[in-house]
Amino acid sequence: MPARRHPTARQVRLGTELRKLREAAGLKATEAASMLGASSVQMSQIEAGITGVSEQRLRRLAANYACSDDALIEALVTMATNRTRGWWEEFRGRLATPFLDLSELEHHASYRWDVDFLHVPGLLQTEDYARALFSYVNPEHPKSDVELWVEHRMKRRVVIERPDPIPYEAVLHEAALRIRVSDRAAVRAQLTRVLELSEADHVTVRVIPFDLDDFAGAGSAMVYAGGPVPKLDTVVRDDPHGTVFIDAEAQLGRFRKLFRKLEAVSLEPGRSRDFIHGLAKEL
Numbered sequence: 001m002p003a004r005r006h007p008t009a010r011q012v013r014l015g016t017e018l019r020k021l022r023e024a025a026g027l028k029a030t031e032a033a034s035m036l037g038a039s040s041v042q043m044s045q046i047e048a049g050i051t052g053v054s055e056q057r058l059r060r061l062a063a064n065y066a067c068s069d070d071a072l073i074e075a076l077v078t079m080a081t082n083r084t085r086g087w088w089e090e091f092r093g094r095l096a097t098p099f100l101d102l103s104e105l106e107h108h109a110s111y112r113w114d115v116d117f118l119h120v121p122g123l124l125q126t127e128d129y130a131r132a133l134f135s136y137v138n139p140e141h142p143k144s145d146v147e148l149w150v151e152h153r154m155k156r157r158v159v160i161e162r163p164d165p166i167p168y169e170a171v172l173h174e175a176a177l178r179i180r181v182s183d184r185a186a187v188r189a190q191l192t193r194v195l196e197l198s199e200a201d202h203v204t205v206r207v208i209p210f211d212l213d214d215f216a217g218a219g220s221a222m223v224y225a226g227g228p229v230p231k232l233d234t235v236v237r238d239d240p241h242g243t244v245f246i247d248a249e250a251q252l253g254r255f256r257k258l259f260r261k262l263e264a265v266s267l268e269p270g271r272s273r274d275f276i277h278g279l280a281k282e283l
Helices: 009-024 029-036 040-047 055-064 070-081 087-091 097-108 127-137 143-156 174-178 184-198 249-265 269-282
Strands: 111-116 168-173 203-208 222-226 234-239 242-246
Touching (some): 009 040, 009 097, 029 040, 055 070, 087 097, 097 143, 097 222, 097 234, 111 249, 168 174, 168 249, 174 203, 174 269, 184 203, 184 269, 203 249, 222 249
Parallel strands (some): 111 168, 168 203
Antiparallel strands (some): 111 222, 234 242
16 A cells, blocks of 8 residues: 555554554564565554555454454454545645544544533534634634634534434533633523533533532543544543644543543533523523
């Protein structure tokens, strides 16, 4: 297969998982390459996501790595052979790669968890809220850039609005609901939007109120995307250097526990809806 100039996060993840299987088997890259009749350079490119891998070759590697996790193998085969070019491709070349990688991740996710303390999560945002947010954070950018970001963010909502939506859970701090990123009318419309979505069977919204005692988890914002098997889950976090995709199994386990901990201290869904309704009435 020809080498890719710019592999997507999904393609890189496939290569990463193949490397993890090789290392777990105690094999060197040169040994794995010989199993495929390939060069060490080709093997390195496969594990870096620069070169694709066929189903036949992937299954041969899994067999030689003595991988007995059939569900994982089938999921990796799907990653290798499913070459879906989704709606986000229309933004390629116009938006930075992390925007597209996040869209692709969401498209293939089996479920999604969000935790946010300062802003309403992107999947729940209205156009006016997203526009105000992008405009404030990026004042040096022209209006055309802002509108492109807003358009992309609105299209991302398809994963929870399509006929077969993914299960979605969001834990929001009261601060995220109270901060006025725009005027009163826009914030009221945003709260109404959250309330409407929270009525759907596949959407659960919980609120952490200001008056919760012994809460020190305000730095725990995350996007957690469930994979076809837990080993292929992904956590997405923003740091000063950009968007980070986390896939180390130990870290995934830590974030799963953290989400459940935050979920446990938040208000139940019914009480959360009442809470948000009360905030909307204050505006």
